Amino acid sequence: MTSPARQGSSPGAFRGGVFDRQETLAKLLIAPAVLYIVAMIGAPFVLAVLYSLSNATTGDPSLHIVGLRNFRAAMEDPVFRLALRNTFVFTLVSQSIVIVLSRILANALLKPFRGKWLVRFLVLLPWTAPISLGTIGWLWMYDSIFSPMDWVLRYLGLLGTATAILGPETNMYWLGVPGLAIASVILVNVWRILPLATVIQLGGLSSIPRDLIEAAEVDGASPWRRTLMITIPLTLPIVSIAFLFGVVFTFTDLVVVYVLTRGGPVHATQVLSSWTFFKGIEAGDLAQGAAISLFMFPVLAVVAIFILRLARRTEVV
């Protein structure tokens, strides 16, 4: 890379050569990135579609197209239907909570206060630390015997005595009871996405021109009205971006479920991505796995279109 540059630095050398012709040079510079993406994202994607239409397994990975059989089989499988429902429930519930909490947190972080950097660091930790390792911390917090939440509940008398509200058992078994396991997985998803949504909202809130708010103040608009008429409409695109990325990350994630429950108890927390892994890799049924994973695609395509629209629309302004 440096040698042509050095030659080019002597006046006249390479004038009109490849390194001066804009169009050619532009294509040359872009080509490696595009080739990489086509080879490592485009090609596997096409292969995933082909697998989903075949009967390939890890034992016999050759492609024999059998039509839509895999999709039909997936739809008839009760575990798949549960995973599909769970994926939507986990994503929508956790992202709705995240949007509300991140707005509150971003508003608080906008105010000046002492120790801001520390609060910021602590609040951001869940997003910046590797997710599988953060989830390991939660796994120990949800422990069936040593959970600190259970300890607090016992300490407060809410658990573990004959008359306690939460029952006479000494523990809640967070990951062992279907309802609690679902709530536990959602909580970790909220914990994990909240920092990202907060930082994105912060960017949105601080980009609102001050004079707009001041003008409204002068005109006598109440804080509530200012929020409704200025802050919310102006930050809507950025809130949508935060929401859409949260949706993509939660919808396609398997780490939280894999580390916490492996889809259990009895598939109660199974999601599409974990089911793809267990079917396609652990059970070796490539065709079924690929078909299950492709059920995610329409949703992602819709999200992508929304992001595109938002990006385009706000750029014009």
Next chain:
Amino acid sequence: MAKLGKLARRGGLYTLLGGFAFFGAFPFYWMVIATFKRDHDLFSPLNNPFLFNEPPTLDHLRLLFTETHFVGYLANTVIVGFAVVLITLATAVPAAYALARWARGWGESLGIGIFLTYLVPPTILFIPLSRFASFFGLQESLWSLILVYPTFTIPFCTWLLMGFFKTIPKDIEEQAMIDGLSRFGAMTKVVFPLAISGILTVVVFSFTLSMHEFIYALTFISVSAKKTVSIGVPTELVRGDVFQWGPLMAGALIASIPVAVVYTYFLDRFVAGFTMGAVK
């Protein structure tokens, strides 16, 4: 009265922030406690779990470093991270520059197109990519990860750098070309040095994103010695039903905190790149 009201608002703000900070950081505090707690203290349900009821110990750390593959996981992670950074820089920097500078109409679309591939999740790609890996004999090799991780670093970093290059005025290159540099020379000798902070951001993100990655590593690597931290800790330190909680928490803590510190420092740029279209 007004002063009292102000005090109450301050108090409310600190309570709110304290609550959020607690929610974010508690799992990590929980790791710290387990890392230094004696087993006897850790596994006694009657002890207060939040405090050291017995003097702290370094036993878990010693066990982690001497009797597990943890050091190897760290080394593997660093090797993969560096290689991914190199591939990302070699492809994303030139592409971003060309897209930001020369390609008006189609460049804009191509840039967005490249960014959108970031939304294609590993959960759709890992089955076919695992076939690629075994076809090329890369199963159980760090090479499989090194080649696959740029699928998410290139789209993201190209998008991020496009924003950086757009902020550098065009006149600078034109001046350099009048002074006798070729277009390519102006790019490598004048523009790239000015974009150094953007390039540094890309280095940090490619590295941390590859350190965070879980699904590909889980799919491609099953030999213990070849694992990276993000899968080594959760899969290898749990033996069947026996959870070595002390060393497990120590491993998770040691591998998360340094990444988190670096990442936090660069996070604003990360988000600026992320939402570039929307905040402008």
